[in-house]
Amino acid sequence: MSYILQTNNLTKTIGGKKLVSNVDLHIKKGEIYGFLGLNGAGKTTVMKMITNLWKPTNGKVEVFGKTLTPQSYEVLKRMGSIIEFPKFYEHMTGYENLKLHCEYMGYYNHGSIENALDMLDLTNAAAKPVKNYSLGMKERLGIARAILCKPELLILDEPTNGLDPAGMKQIRDLLKTLCTEYGITIMISSHILSEIEGIANTVGVIHHGMMMKEISMKEIEQMSLAYIELSVLNSKKAAYVLSEKLGLTNFKIIEDGQIRIYDNHVSPQELSKMLVLNDVEIIAFGKKAETLEDYFLKMTAEVKNV
Amino acid sequence: MFKLIKLEFKKGNVIKYIRNSTVMTVVLLLFLIATAGSAGADTTSMGLYERSIINAAVELYNNMAYIVFTGIMLASFIVEEYEKGTISLMFSYPIKRQKIMLSKIFAVWIFNVAALILSKLFIYAILSALSSSIGISAEDIPFDSLMFWLDMLLSTVVMISIAYIGLPIGLKTKSSKATVVAAVLIACFSHGNIMGYTLLGNVYYYALLVILAVLFIFLSIYDIETKDVI
Numbered sequence: 001m002s003y004i005l006q007t008n009n010l011t012k013t014i015g016g017k018k019l020v021s022n023v024d025l026h027i028k029k030g031e032i033y034g035f036l037g038l039n040g041a042g043k044t045t046v047m048k049m050i051t052n053l054w055k056p057t058n059g060k061v062e063v064f065g066k067t068l069t070p071q072s073y074e075v076l077k078r079m080g081s082i083i084e085f086p087k088f089y090e091h092m093t094g095y096e097n098l099k100l101h102c103e104y105m106g107y108y109n110h111g112s113i114e115n116a117l118d119m120l121d122l123t124n125a126a127a128k129p130v131k132n133y134s135l136g137m138k139e140r141l142g143i144a145r146a147i148l149c150k151p152e153l154l155i156l157d158e159p160t161n162g163l164d165p166a167g168m169k170q171i172r173d174l175l176k177t178l179c180t181e182y183g184i185t186i187m188i189s190s191h192i193l194s195e196i197e198g199i200a201n202t203v204g205v206i207h208h209g210m211m212m213k214e215i216s217m218k219e220i221e222q223m224s225l226a227y228i229e230l231s232v233l234n235s236k237k238a239a240y241v242l243s244e245k246l247g248l249t250n251f252k253i254i255e256d257g258q259i260r261i262y263d264n265h266v267s268p269q270e271l272s273k274m275l276v277l278n279d280v281e282i283i284a285f286g287k288k289a290e291t292l293e294d295y296f297l298k299m300t301a302e303v304k305n306v
Numbered sequence: 307m308f309k310l311i312k313l314e315f316k317k318g319n320v321i322k323y324i325r326n327s328t329v330m331t332v333v334l335l336l337f338l339i340a341t342a343g344s345a346g347a348d349t350t351s352m353g354l355y356e357r358s359i360i361n362a363a364v365e366l367y368n369n370m371a372y373i374v375f376t377g378i379m380l381a382s383f384i385v386e387e388y389e390k391g392t393i394s395l396m397f398s399y400p401i402k403r404q405k406i407m408l409s410k411i412f413a414v415w416i417f418n419v420a421a422l423i424l425s426k427l428f429i430y431a432i433l434s435a436l437s438s439s440i441g442i443s444a445e446d447i448p449f450d451s452l453m454f455w456l457d458m459l460l461s462t463v464v465m466i467s468i469a470y471i472g473l474p475i476g477l478k479t480k481s482s483k484a485t486v487v488a489a490v491l492i493a494c495f496s497h498g499n500i501m502g503y504t505l506l507g508n509v510y511y512y513a514l515l516v517i518l519a520v521l522f523i524f525l526s527i528y529d530i531e532t533k534d535v536i
């Protein structure tokens with residue numbers, strides 16, 4: 001399979017300290033790749049090497065099918081990025097900063113600045129100097145700058161830092177739109193798992209500078225222990241229906257009135273219908289699954305215990 | 307490169323520096339007018355030729371002021387980018403890093419050489435116009451002498467160039483203050499007088515400083531493509 005971005009044994013050592021070690025990551029074209037890790041896990045280090053700000057001590061980065069070298073300037077034209085907190089020329093206005101960015105990128109497309117400002121709700125603040133922006137506004141302006149020149153690959157290092165919940169949702173929706181409607185491949189790092197869970201197609205987990213696992217969200221869903229949890233008035237009667245009428249064997253009465261069904265060949269509709277037909281009164285009914293957070297915590301805990 | 311230099315001027319708010327250098331020139335002029343009367347008709351061998359005292363004073367104060375001014379601009383155009391982290395943004399553009407750095411270096415150099423020449427011309431013109439009323443002779447500023455022009459141009463280029471010796475110090479320490487302090491020290495060492503001993507007017511010494519400045523600039527940027535941006 002060909003990847004738009006991949007790293008091979010990527011290692012960075014500074015002052016004798018290994019920041020990341022043998023990182024292999026693979027990002028497919030058109031997907032949102034969530035790069036997960038605790039603070040200090042090595043996410044920013046990897047992203048700095050991907051954007052050519054830092055040079056690998058060992059290993060290589062391959063972007064758009066070409067190995068990144070210190071002279072890979074053309075590749076940068078096809079990438080948009082925010083690494084750590086976005087920096088601006090604070091005495092200039094938001095609009096001027098974006099215009100300057102277009103000039104350096106050699107990108108001239110009428111209306112693109114206005115469009116980017118509009119997408120991030122910054123039109124009214126465009127004429128203000130950036131020094132008067134709030135933290136969240138600067139973060140949004142950073143995203144506007146990153147998407148301004150219609151990149152094919154977007155590298156975002158914790159882009160929702162400093163945003164309120166509504167702002168975070170807005171960015172998540174925007175990233176989904178950019179990916180589905182414009183076909184932009186996005187690599188987004190975060191230590192907030194719920195932020196990634198709703199948008200990523202694939203996640204890569206980095207821990208103590210080492211790549212733990214790359215896995216698609218679909219696989220996580222399939223692998224995870226999904227079950228149906230029932231609350232009924234009469235659990236004995238319910239258990240009878242489950243085993244005799246539906247032929248289920250893999251279920252468990254947790255406590256009186258509460259049953260967990262792990263059999264996955266019965267649909268919730270079929271189950272509820274059968275219980276109602278047999279006069280089992282249902283108080284609550286829900287499908288539960290292991291979250292990305294459960295998966296992540298399990299994985300990092302395993303490392304700690306090794 | 308020309309476009310990059312233009313962008314540096316735009317980004318660095320060049321209007322502010324035009325305003326400041328104009329104010330500085332006016333202050334220097336007033337100071338020279340106030341002290342011109344005591345200059346007399348003596349000559350000194352500080353430049354390529356026998357400068358009159360007023361001619362030497364214009365050169366001395368202007369050169370010193372602009373060495374510091376160049377240091378301030380180097381701090382703002384180059385060192386501050388490292389200090390504030392905007393250099394990461396600059397190096398994320400599809401442009402050779404050396405080219406970006408050279409555009410900054412040239413932008414400051416071009417501005418200061420032009421500003422210093424204009425400042426000297428303005429001051430010489432006013433002093434010449436006021437010569438009789440401020441007690442100097444018209445021959446003290448020999449506009450008709452080729453050596454006068456050559457001396458002025460050469461000293462301008464040399465002085466602005468040697469201000470760059472402070473740049474690697476600023477880059478190494480990532481401190482704009484250090485860059486400005488280095489420029490002040492360069493201005494003092496190149497024009498000062500310690501116990502009667504001065505390097506002022508020593509052509510070999512200036513040549514050495516220019517070579518040193520070029521070498522320092524080279525050392526600051528020759529391996530920049532492969533360096534991590536920290």
